[in-house]
Amino acid sequence: MILALETATTVASVAVVEEGKLRGEFFLNTTKTHSQLLMPLVDQLLRFIGRDITEMQGFAVAIGPGSFTGLRIGLATVKGMAQALGKPVLGVPTLDGLAHNVSGVSGLICPVLDARKNEVYTAVYESVGNKLKRLTDYMALSPRQLREKLGSFDRPVTLLGDAVERYQEYFADLNVRVAFQANRWPRAAQIACLAEKRLQKGDVDDLYMLAPLYIRRSEAEIRWEEKYGSLQQK
Amino acid sequence: MVEKLILGIETSCDETSAAVVADGRKIRSNIISSQIDTHRRFGGVVPEIASRKHVENIAAVIQRALEEANVTWHDLDAIAVTHGPGLVGALLVGVSAAKAMAYSLKIPLLGIHHLMGHIYAVFLEHDAVQLPLLCLVVSGGHTSLILLEGYGQMRLLGQTRDDAAGEAFDKVARALGLPYPGGPEIEKLAKEGDSAAVEFPRAWLEEGSLDFSFSGLKSAVLNYLHRARQKGEEINKHDVAASFQQAVIDVLVGKTFAAVDKLGARQLAVAGGVAANGTLKTALVREAERRGVRVLTPSPVYCTDNGAMIACAGYYALQEGRVASLDLNAVPNLPLHFLD
Numbered sequence: 001m002i003l004a005l006e007t008a009t010t011v012a013s014v015a016v017v018e019e020g021k022l023r024g025e026f027f028l029n030t031t032k033t034h035s036q037l038l039m040p041l042v043d044q045l046l047r048f049i050g051r052d053i054t055e056m057q058g059f060a061v062a063i064g065p066g067s068f069t070g071l072r073i074g075l076a077t078v079k080g081m082a083q084a085l086g087k088p089v090l091g092v093p094t095l096d097g098l099a100h101n102v103s104g105v106s107g108l109i110c111p112v113l114d115a116r117k118n119e120v121y122t123a124v125y126e127s128v129g130n131k132l133k134r135l136t137d138y139m140a141l142s143p144r145q146l147r148e149k150l151g152s153f154d155r156p157v158t159l160l161g162d163a164v165e166r167y168q169e170y171f172a173d174l175n176v177r178v179a180f181q182a183n184r185w186p187r188a189a190q191i192a193c194l195a196e197k198r199l200q201k202g203d204v205d206d207l208y209m210l211a212p213l214y215i216r217r218s219e220a221e222i223r224w225e226e227k228y229g230s231l232q233q234k
Numbered sequence: 235m236v237e238k239l240i241l242g243i244e245t246s247c248d249e250t251s252a253a254v255v256a257d258g259r260k261i262r263s264n265i266i267s268s269q270i271d272t273h274r275r276f277g278g279v280v281p282e283i284a285s286r287k288h289v290e291n292i293a294a295v296i297q298r299a300l301e302e303a304n305v306t307w308h309d310l311d312a313i314a315v316t317h318g319p320g321l322v323g324a325l326l327v328g329v330s331a332a333k334a335m336a337y338s339l340k341i342p343l344l345g346i347h348h349l350m351g352h353i354y355a356v357f358l359e360h361d362a363v364q365l366p367l368l369c370l371v372v373s374g375g376h377t378s379l380i381l382l383e384g385y386g387q388m389r390l391l392g393q394t395r396d397d398a399a400g401e402a403f404d405k406v407a408r409a410l411g412l413p414y415p416g417g418p419e420i421e422k423l424a425k426e427g428d429s430a431a432v433e434f435p436r437a438w439l440e441e442g443s444l445d446f447s448f449s450g451l452k453s454a455v456l457n458y459l460h461r462a463r464q465k466g467e468e469i470n471k472h473d474v475a476a477s478f479q480q481a482v483i484d485v486l487v488g489k490t491f492a493a494v495d496k497l498g499a500r501q502l503a504v505a506g507g508v509a510a511n512g513t514l515k516t517a518l519v520r521e522a523e524r525r526g527v528r529v530l531t532p533s534p535v536y537c538t539d540n541g542a543m544i545a546c547a548g549y550y551a552l553q554e555g556r557v558a559s560l561d562l563n564a565v566p567n568l569p570l571h572f573l574d
């Protein structure tokens with residue numbers, strides 16, 4: 001049994017999966033902070049499904065990319081539970097979880113999350129059998145760059161994610177479909193199911209090493225290196 | 235009686251710290267992972283980098299705190315965490331971890347005001363601390379005279395109307411080209427300077443006021459440096475540092491003992507990062523001895539941000555039944571609540 005958290009976007013979601021079966025999930029897309037929502041959601045979910053936190057065999061979290069603050073709230077929470085109860089942690093990339101919302105469609109799957117600064121966090125996937133295969137790195141791109149990338153595949157694409165509405169026009173002349181509204185958002189259920197598969201194989205993460213997948217460095221580091229050059233070169 | 239073991243977690247700025255304290259006094263461990271080296275090249279704390287470091291370090295810091303204290307998770311009676319004031323992204327790491335741990339272990343969670351932690355640091359090492367207790371709190375964010383009457387029961391006697399004393403130290407240090415953090419660097423320079431070399435202003439404000447003001451002093455130092463540079467005069471950094479530091483200390487000591495005399499206090503607590511300044515401490519002790527007043531200051535390690543002071547404040551919060559709920563949030567400008 002795994003408890004999973006997804007806090008990479010404006011969505012706060014928690015889910016429990018037990019031996020391949022999804023037992024319960026909360027999904028909230030509100031303006032209330034993840035910090036205030038997350039633990040009450042965990043507590044309520046466990047009460048509703050009649051489980052106790054100590055029964056969990058592992059704790060999973062969406063590690064990004066996404067909102068830096070949201071990722072840290074999720075990660076610190078999951079590390080706190082795993083450490084206090086001596087159970088494993090599992091980090092699952094947010095884009096992997098999101099792409100699974102439409103797994104099985106033909107053609108490519110491309111989740112796009114708002115990365116601010118007129119960019120999106122994205123990666124390109126395709127369904128192979130009943131699995132998803134990722135064809136690119138996890139990237140932060142301008143919608144224009146993503147358009148070029150998708151154009152170069154020359155295949156139909158299903159788009160989803162919180163940035164789809166905003167940037168849809170960029171992809172208008174490509175062969176794209178947009179996922180149904182209810183399938184567009186990151187969900188803890190996907191993180192839980194993907195993590196459980198890994199836990200069954202004993203493929204868990206190191207509590208001390210697991211870190212958010214930021215993709216981007218901090219602004220301060222970028223500016224510093226523009227001014228003084230890379231630290232690695234010195 | 236069975237001991238109460240509290241894990242204290244502090245991540246409000248650039249130190250990731252965790253400590254195990256028994257009964258609010260017996261420090262079993264106090265692990266501090268400082269990020270000073272990471273932030274130095276930027277000339278100050280970068281909030282995003284601080285938050286990243288906290289999430290990288292927190293599990294290992296807490297693990298070491300438990301190991302050094304030789305306790306297991308199940309020995310803990312409560313978890314105390316700083317929830318403000320501070321850098322919001324940094325605070326959120328500690329608050330999120332603490333909530334998850336307290337919930338998993340089914341033990342009380344205590345949300346601690348950072349400044350209450352600094353004040354309670356005095357209780358860690360001193361016996362027979364009597365209430366009400368007069369406290370001078372001096373740090374990068376605060377300069378206040380507070381009368382502590384009970385846990386969370388405080389009267390504000392005076393506070394800075396502009397810059398905090400520690401903030402003035404940091405700004406002057408930067409103008410002198412000293413590395414971050416500036417406070418200790420100024421104290422080091424001042425040791426070989428003449429504190430009477432430059433006449434900087436001291437803001438005493440209205441007759442009888444226990445408030446502080448350091449922005450005028452800060453501007454006077456910056457103007458002095460600017461004028462000297464324009465005239466091409468050589469600046470004696472030692473003298474400037476010593477004269478500036480003395481001006482801060484004169485006002486801190488003057489106001490504090492005005493409060494001591496007004497209240498007839500027999501004990502004086504000094505807390506916060508600037509309380510680690512040895513020159514300030516010597517000046518305060520000299521004044522106190524003339525009056526037979528006992529000065530209580532934490533050792534330097536407990537003046538900086540640390541988990542032990544949070545665990546200590548948590549012990550008293552627990553006794554008062556001030557337990558936090560699962561929606562505890564990080565509050566960057568969390569106010570202190572005062573009586574009246």
Ligand SMILES: [Zn+2]
Pocket residue numbers: 348352373506507538539
């Ligand atoms: Zn502090």
